[in-house]
Amino acid sequence: VFYDARGSAIYEEITDLAVYYPTRAETEALLQHADAMVDALGDGRPVSVVELGAGTALKSVILLRALHARGATTFVPVDVSPTALSLACERVAREVPGVQVHAIVSAHEPALAALPPHDGQRLLLFLGSSIGNYEDPAAIALLRHMRHAMRAGDALLLGTDLRKDIPTLLAAYDDPQGVTARFNLNALVRINRELGGHFEVGRFRHQALWNEEASRIEMHLMSLGRQQVRIDALDLVCTFEDGETIHTENSIKYDTAHVDRLLEPAGLVRQASFHDAGHRVAVHLIRPG
Ligand code: TRP
Secondary structure, three states: OOOOHHHHHHHHHHHOOOOOHHHHHHHHHHHHHHHHHHHHHOOOOOEEEEEEOOOOOOOHHHHHHHHHOOOOEEEEEEEOOHHHHHHHHHHHHHHOOOOEEOOEEOOHHHHHHHOOOOOOEEEEEEOOOHHHHOOHHHHHHHHHHHHHOOOOOOEEEEEEEEOOOHHHHHHHOOOOOOHHHHHHHHHHHHHHHHHOEOOOHHHEEEEEEEEOOOOEEEEEEEEOOOEEEEEHHHOEEEEEOOOOEEEEEEEEOEOHHHHHHHHHHHOEEEEEEEEOOOOOEEEEEEEEO
């Protein structure tokens, strides 16, 4: 619901925020360990990198550069935003010339199901802790789809955010400039445009809170005052009490044991984990089990 053209652009703004550590920490982990990752991965065959939710491929080029230095590399960025993908294509052409790019405008699961059979090595990329936006059963289901797109010798690089002190977590999801608020509220803008909704966006307030039991940041939109909102396409009228919230998203924070609990039922095993210097995030190298 968040990643239309406007949402994708606002998310790019989030990744530039000083308080939003996940992107910078993951970039740092990739810069520091790209060669070690590629060493652990490589079996000499040409590599096809399939990235789910590639966005503008800012982080992907770090790995593509390391892979391309060793042999033939192709890049298949998958994203629901064609705008983001065309920027990704331009970036790769500019920064890692020689890498072939075949972009796919698609959601994750249909793209995985539609990948052609492959001869070389396939490397799936799922970065940005996007797995944390799925509750465990849905995360396992998505990982299973990834597993089905893999054969012996293939690999997955999975980025996860890690549990840490609560103020740092909360600040990352509630920045003083209000960029994250705009991102969250864009879900309502989108319902207005695409479903004939009548939300007054100014009458909802962005809220981020920590749920310890579920180990996740929750994003909510809180109703300012009692209000009724029509959504024409659904022939629906929603009533919101003052202070009632719409729970829009989760961002789960993991430890290693939690990651392994997701991988095992999906038929995957963690081979190695790489971190930024501050151990804020992890990038796991995962193989078919
Ligand atoms: N994958 C991002 C994350 O969990 C998504 C995200 C960042 C997000 N900020 C948000 C989702 C605010 C909803 C609202 O870190």
